[in-house]
Amino acid sequence: MHTNETKYFIGIDLGSSFIKMSLYDFNNKKEIDSITYPKNEMEIISQKEGWAEQDPNLWWDNIKQCLKYLKERNDLSFVKSIGISYQMHGLVAVDKNGKSLFNSIIWCDSRAISIGNKALKNLDNKVISNSLLNSPGNFTASKIRWVKENKPELYSSIYKFMLPGDFIVFKLSGNITTTPLGLSEGIMWDFGKRNLSMDIIEYFGIEKEKVPKVVPSIGLQDVVSYDNCMRFGFSESVSIAYRAGDQPNNAFSLSVVSDGEIAATAGTSAVIYCVTEKDISDPKNKVNTFLHCNDEKNKKRNGVLLCINGSGIAYSWLRKTLKFDSYQEMDNISENVDSSQGLTFFPFGNGSERLFNNSKNLKSMINGLDFNRHNDSHIIRAVLEGISFSLCYGIEYLREIGLKVDIIKVGNSNLFKSKLFREIFVNISKANLHLYDTNGAMGAARGAALGNGDYKNESEAFSDLKLIEKIIPLHSKSLEESYNNWKKLLNKLI
Numbered sequence: 001m002h003t004n005e006t007k008y009f010i011g012i013d014l015g016s017s018f019i020k021m022s023l024y025d026f027n028n029k030k031e032i033d034s035i036t037y038p039k040n041e042m043e044i045i046s047q048k049e050g051w052a053e054q055d056p057n058l059w060w061d062n063i064k065q066c067l068k069y070l071k072e073r074n075d076l077s078f079v080k081s082i083g084i085s086y087q088m089h090g091l092v093a094v095d096k097n098g099k100s101l102f103n104s105i106i107w108c109d110s111r112a113i114s115i116g117n118k119a120l121k122n123l124d125n126k127v128i129s130n131s132l133l134n135s136p137g138n139f140t141a142s143k144i145r146w147v148k149e150n151k152p153e154l155y156s157s158i159y160k161f162m163l164p165g166d167f168i169v170f171k172l173s174g175n176i177t178t179t180p181l182g183l184s185e186g187i188m189w190d191f192g193k194r195n196l197s198m199d200i201i202e203y204f205g206i207e208k209e210k211v212p213k214v215v216p217s218i219g220l221q222d223v224v225s226y227d228n229c230m231r232f233g234f235s236e237s238v239s240i241a242y243r244a245g246d247q248p249n250n251a252f253s254l255s256v257v258s259d260g261e262i263a264a265t266a267g268t269s270a271v272i273y274c275v276t277e278k279d280i281s282d283p284k285n286k287v288n289t290f291l292h293c294n295d296e297k298n299k300k301r302n303g304v305l306l307c308i309n310g311s312g313i314a315y316s317w318l319r320k321t322l323k324f325d326s327y328q329e330m331d332n333i334s335e336n337v338d339s340s341q342g343l344t345f346f347p348f349g350n351g352s353e354r355l356f357n358n359s360k361n362l363k364s365m366i367n368g369l370d371f372n373r374h375n376d377s378h379i380i381r382a383v384l385e386g387i388s389f390s391l392c393y394g395i396e397y398l399r400e401i402g403l404k405v406d407i408i409k410v411g412n413s414n415l416f417k418s419k420l421f422r423e424i425f426v427n428i429s430k431a432n433l434h435l436y437d438t439n440g441a442m443g444a445a446r447g448a449a450l451g452n453g454d455y456k457n458e459s460e461a462f463s464d465l466k467l468i469e470k471i472i473p474l475h476s477k478s479l480e481e482s483y484n485n486w487k488k489l490l491n492k493l494i
Contacts, residue, residue: 007454008032008078010070011445014059014086014164015246016106016268017041017316021066023074024445026454029464031442035069037062041316045103050110052351053103056092056164060171067232076233082172082224083242083448085249085440086165087268088185091143094167094176096159102151104164105143108269108309108351112142113358115149119203120285127199129281131190133289133302136200137354140186145204160212165243173222173240178212184291185245191279191289194297217293218242218451241451242444244293247271248303253443254409254436255462257294257301264408266415269350270311270391274304274403286355286397293447294458304403306394307354310347310364311387312414317349318383322376331418334380339478342368343378344486345386346493355394359494367489387415388424389486395429409434412468422471428483430473437466 007026012019018041023033042062045053070076089107094100105111116136120128128135136142140163148155162170163182170176183189183196188211190197201208215221224238244252251263251273259277264270277300280289292301315327324330348356349364356362366382395405408431410416416435426433446461455461 006078007080009445009448010079010082011441012063012084013440013444014168016087019062019066020441022441022445023070026449033070033074035066037066052106052109054106056100056104056167071233077235079234079238081239081241081448081452083444084165084168085244085246085444088245088247089139090164091140092162092164092167093158094160095157101154101157110138110352112138112146113352115145116142123203131192131199132187132197133191133279133281134187135285136187141188141200141204144206158210161210162212166212169222169240169243172224172228174225175222176212177215177221179215179217179243181217181244181248181291181293217244218447239452242447246440247273247305248293249440249443251275252293252447253438253440254411255465256409257458262405262408264410267312270308270387272306272391272394276302276304280304282401306398308390309350309353313350314347314383314387315415330380333377334384334420336377337381340378340382340385341373343374343382344368344489345382347387347390356494362493384418384421385424385482388421389483392428405431407432407434409436411436411438413439426471426473427476427479433471434467435469437468
């Protein structure tokens with residue numbers, strides 16, 4: 001029987017493919033319910049080559065379905081706060097009535113690359129290296145400028161622009177806000193002045209009044225509206241106390257919160273995320289520095305992010321193409337062979353890749369296919385190798401720019417559920433892998449408890465985080481040869 005002390009927290013993880021939602025029991029320190037929705041991946045709309053869009057209202061509809069599911073199985077009157085993780089870098093725009101004006105231009109959309117490249121040439125180098133720490137690239141600010149140049153009638157109707165997580169907070173609360181973390185991932189944050197970057201806002205001609213009110217990433221941001229409280233069975237005082245992009249949140253969910261700690265994930269995209277106290281600006285623009293979710297004025301925390309766009313989306317494409325019922329079945333079949341027998345895969349089919357300076361010559365491909373030797377097992381293994389090799393290639397670059405990559409923390413989800421993928425990654429990266437029983441939605445739920453003041457600090461929030469396994473690198477001559485051959489072919493392509 002519930003007591004008056006019962007406290008629940010909800011974590012929402014808005015991905016490109018699915019909505020994942022966790023219900024966290026604060027007193028018993030465990031997830032008591034969860035849902036992944038919808039059954040099949042959400043559609044990414046691509047009207048032109050390099051474009052990637054999603055309907056933000058579909059996100060909200062799916063979130064409502066998740067909350068309905070939890071309500072039917074649990075007493076949500078005990079929910080105290082909600083935390084939100086979301087796909088980064090996307091653009092949502094609404095008019096004065098709060099109506100979205102067009103599909104969200106999401107993270108893997110490449111249409112604004114030329115705008116970002118032009119800004120990189122025209123802006124003062126000190127603005128790039130000292131203030132923004134990044135090229136504007138094809139991030140949110142560049143996307144806003146693209147709309148202004150190409151859809152001026154729509155741009156003039158924009159009341160506020162938002163990141164995807166901001167839109168979900170708006171739908172829950174009725175108020176439009178963003179966070180310092182959100183501005184930084186959109187390349188609209190001045191790291192020196194710790195405020196909105198007027199350099200980029202003025203350069204792109206974005207009116208300041210279109211920028212939402214800024215609230216803390218961790219802490220009281222807003223409250224759920226009365227109508228939504230009644231709809232979902234909440235009490236009338238449910239706060240929204242945590243908001244972070246999916247990669248900072250993945251790190252947070254693994255208790256990667258201090259200088260030198262590293263997290264990784266391999267969902268739709270694959271990412272290595274390094275927490276640092278330093279303001280790191282990569283002159284080659286292969287990696288990016290954003291605020292970490294626990295950054296404070298007197299406790300600087302940034303996240304250096306290396307991204308491979310084509311990761312889980314490549315594995316999903318393969319499952320649909322080969323008509324497998326489950327990823328587990330694919331994982332099992334991949335272990336039937338000891339090598340890919342010379343088959344090479346490049347996963348670069350989900351928009352431009354920053355690690356390779358957005359090279360237009362780089363495409364996804366399977367190379368070396370032999371109809372007499374290769375079967376499903378070889379193809380699946382080659383895809384797992386190609387994704388893992390891409391991450392390891394990126395780790396080589398992180399080490400080149402001075403970051404120490406010795407221990408990497410990951411959750412037991414997405415491609416890291418695959419034993420073979422983990423082994424390839426560890427043996428080629430030469431990094432120790434710590435596998436934890438957590439996920440992004442659980443991280444957002446813990447973040448809500450921290451932001452709501454129920455946890456005193458980060459250490460307390462993660463005191464019960466469960467370590468499943470530690471995996472150490474082993475030497476594999478055949479795997480090393482496969483990786484070296486993969487790099488040789490890659491170098492010809494780029």
